[in-house]
Amino acid sequence: MSLLVVGTLAYDTIETPAGRVEEVLGGAATYFSVAASFFCDVRLVGVVGEDFRTEDRSLLEGRGIDLTGLLVAPGASFRWSGSYLEDLNVAETRATHLNVLEGYEPRLPEEYRDAPFVFLANAPPALQALVLDQVNKGAFVAADTMNLWIDTAREELLEILRRVDLLVCNDQEAVSISGQDNLIRAGRALLELGPRYAIVKKGEHGAMLFGKDLDYAVPAYPVPEVVDPTGAGDSFAGGVMGSLAGAGAVTGNELRRAIIRGSVVASFTVEAFSLGRLAGLTREEIDRRIETFLSYFAQP
Amino acid sequence: MSLLVVGTLAYDTIETPAGRVEEVLGGAATYFSVAASFFCDVRLVGVVGEDFRTEDRSLLEGRGIDLTGLLVAPGASFRWSGSYLEDLNVAETRATHLNVLEGYEPRLPEEYRDAPFVFLANAPPALQALVLDQVNKGAFVAADTMNLWIDTAREELLEILRRVDLLVCNDQEAVSISGQDNLIRAGRALLELGPRYAIVKKGEHGAMLFGKDLDYAVPAYPVPEVVDPTGAGDSFAGGVMGSLAGAGAVTGNELRRAIIRGSVVASFTVEAFSLGRLAGLTREEIDRRIETFLSYFAQP
Numbered sequence: 023m024s025l026l027v028v029g030t031l032a033y034d035t036i037e038t039p040a041g042r043v044e045e046v047l048g049g050a051a052t053y054f055s056v057a058a059s060f061f062c063d064v065r066l067v068g069v070v071g072e073d074f075r076t077e078d079r080s081l082l083e084g085r086g087i088d089l090t091g092l093l094v095a096p097g098a099s100f101r102w103s104g105s106y107l108e109d110l111n112v113a114e115t116r117a118t119h120l121n122v123l124e125g126y127e128p129r130l131p132e133e134y135r136d137a138p139f140v141f142l143a144n145a146p147p148a149l150q151a152l153v154l155d156q157v158n159k160g161a162f163v164a165a166d167t168m169n170l171w172i173d174t175a176r177e178e179l180l181e182i183l184r185r186v187d188l189l190v191c192n193d194q195e196a197v198s199i200s201g202q203d204n205l206i207r208a209g210r211a212l213l214e215l216g217p218r219y220a221i222v223k224k225g226e227h228g229a230m231l232f233g234k235d236l237d238y239a240v241p242a243y244p245v246p247e248v249v250d251p252t253g254a255g256d257s258f259a260g261g262v263m264g265s266l267a268g269a270g271a272v273t274g275n276e277l278r279r280a281i282i283r284g285s286v287v288a289s290f291t292v293e294a295f296s297l298g299r300l301a302g303l304t305r306e307e308i309d310r311r312i313e314t315f316l317s318y319f320a321q322p
Numbered sequence: 323m324s325l326l327v328v329g330t331l332a333y334d335t336i337e338t339p340a341g342r343v344e345e346v347l348g349g350a351a352t353y354f355s356v357a358a359s360f361f362c363d364v365r366l367v368g369v370v371g372e373d374f375r376t377e378d379r380s381l382l383e384g385r386g387i388d389l390t391g392l393l394v395a396p397g398a399s400f401r402w403s404g405s406y407l408e409d410l411n412v413a414e415t416r417a418t419h420l421n422v423l424e425g426y427e428p429r430l431p432e433e434y435r436d437a438p439f440v441f442l443a444n445a446p447p448a449l450q451a452l453v454l455d456q457v458n459k460g461a462f463v464a465a466d467t468m469n470l471w472i473d474t475a476r477e478e479l480l481e482i483l484r485r486v487d488l489l490v491c492n493d494q495e496a497v498s499i500s501g502q503d504n505l506i507r508a509g510r511a512l513l514e515l516g517p518r519y520a521i522v523k524k525g526e527h528g529a530m531l532f533g534k535d536l537d538y539a540v541p542a543y544p545v546p547e548v549v550d551p552t553g554a555g556d557s558f559a560g561g562v563m564g565s566l567a568g569a570g571a572v573t574g575n576e577l578r579r580a581i582i583r584g585s586v587v588a589s590f591t592v593e594a595f596s597l598g599r600l601a602g603l604t605r606e607e608i609d610r611r612i613e614t615f616l617s618y619f620a621q622p
Contacts, residue, residue: 230461239541
């Protein structure tokens with residue numbers, strides 16, 4: 023089944039202990055859609071400026087991603103600049119230039135509206151609501167968010183939570199949203215706010231899934247050389263939602279499989295700057311790493 | 323097979339968000355030996371003062387722990403006082419009174435020297451060396467340590483690492499000892515320093531095992547109400563070493579099983595102050611929780 027993602031495409035300038043890159047392809051929807059494209063058909067809704075490079079469009083098209091919903095607007099593409107020099111687990115934002123994102127309101131092409139799986143990447147909750155208004159009622163919808171909206175648009179965010187099936191967030195966000203500092207309690211408390219499922223990402227410590235009568239945890243795939251953590255969370259979410267859309271079903275087992283696939287795709291993402299590793303990745307490489315990953319936490 | 327532990331017994335005063343207790347039974351060897359006693363015969367070497375309470379001795383004896391090696395010395399038992407008000411993962415030490423520990427040098431009863439499994443709980447490396455001199459060459463020896471010795475007695479600690487089979491330490495200690503801030507690299511680097519295996523404890527994020535051609539990770543058993551984290555790491559180590567000693571063999575599968583048992587025993591420890599939960603625990607309760615735990619990270 024097909025998967026719709028609405029989110030940002032960006033040019034990033036990033037500094038990590040491994041080095042510095044400028045104006046490289048990034049953005050939540052970019053990482054998400056490429057990660058998901060290994061498992062299902064992906065339709066992307068977002069906006070870029072006239073400076074969006076042909077090779078970057080080709081990269082996405084080469085992965086079979088449907089760009090009918092990608093608007094090219096007058097002006098420059100969204101820019102983000104960040105560093106991970108203090109702590110590889112925490113991005114320190116140095117600059118954000120909204121550019122074409124300013125005032126952008128996502129519009130779904132008519133043929134996208136029946137997508138059975140939908141992902142709302144991090145965005146102001148009001149924009150996420152605008153997308154929700156345009157998708158089919160029966161879709162399985164997942165959303166990401168960030169601390170900024172938890173702090174500044176809490177009510178709108180809570181309204182989104184009541185309307186989605188799955189919340190994907192990191193550990194700090196789970197704590198902030200729920201007010202619980204124990205992650206198990208936090209994850210369970212998220213379910214009280216609306217979604218049927220919640221996935222809490224813990225970076226190098228893996229991820230946890232919460233559902234009614236369903237708690238699940240995986241460690242992270244062991245990566246000894248993290249070059250750039252940017253996009254890891256979005257790639258993880260892309261692997262998760264891509265896997266579910268590919269299966270066409272959301273069951274406990276499919277969710278477990280999805281989280282494992284998401285973890286493995288994210289483990290490739292962090293091995294290079296930007297989409298350096300994801301771009302040339304093959305499904306065979308992913309499947310081989312999944313085998314290794316499963317043995318990493320095999321039961322005795 | 324039997325398991326020898328050398329370490330501290332203490333009276334603790336502890337404050338956590340759940341409350342405050344004074345002069346309760348604690349100490350690394352106490353938690354370790356009770357946890358291990360569910361899986362094998364345990365022999366304890368340590369020292370207490372004349373104030374060591376009869377009911378506390380009875381608790382240990384009731385678990386079948388051999389106290390031939392427990393010295394009762396003139397003076398007061400070791401006291402530790404700490405709080406976890408800032409962060410449940412980090413104990414802030416408020417006071418340490420060595421009392422009978424001052425100048426104590428562990429002597430193994432003759433009949434303890436052939437113990438096939440040995441655990442050196444956290445202690446000055448010079449004292450751990452003194453114990454190593456007294457045990458059989460063929461024993462499988464594990465050791466714990468703490469940042470204090472990494473900082474102040476590094477050379478002696480490195481000498482210990484060359485003499486033991488398994489190092490059990492937490493994530494911060496693994497980073498400090500190895501100089502690697504990526505935990506995967508840190509764990510692998512520990513093996514270069516001598517031990518055949520290293521286990522890195524990550525508190526609420528579980529544990530990782532490193533060995534030649536053996537990487538393994540488990541999440542932590544999900545505990546929604548952590549009352550007191552004191553002794554979690556020692557209970558974990560007790561479960562691990564008790565399980566290995568009970569099996570009488572150290573293989574990849576037995577190590578995996580051991581880490582799972584250690585995680586589960588530790589999950590009981592943190593549910594109450596002191597040994598409040600461990601003391602009345604049964605093997606049936608442990609086995610039931612192991613079943614639940616295995617489903618928590620079952621593969622799809």
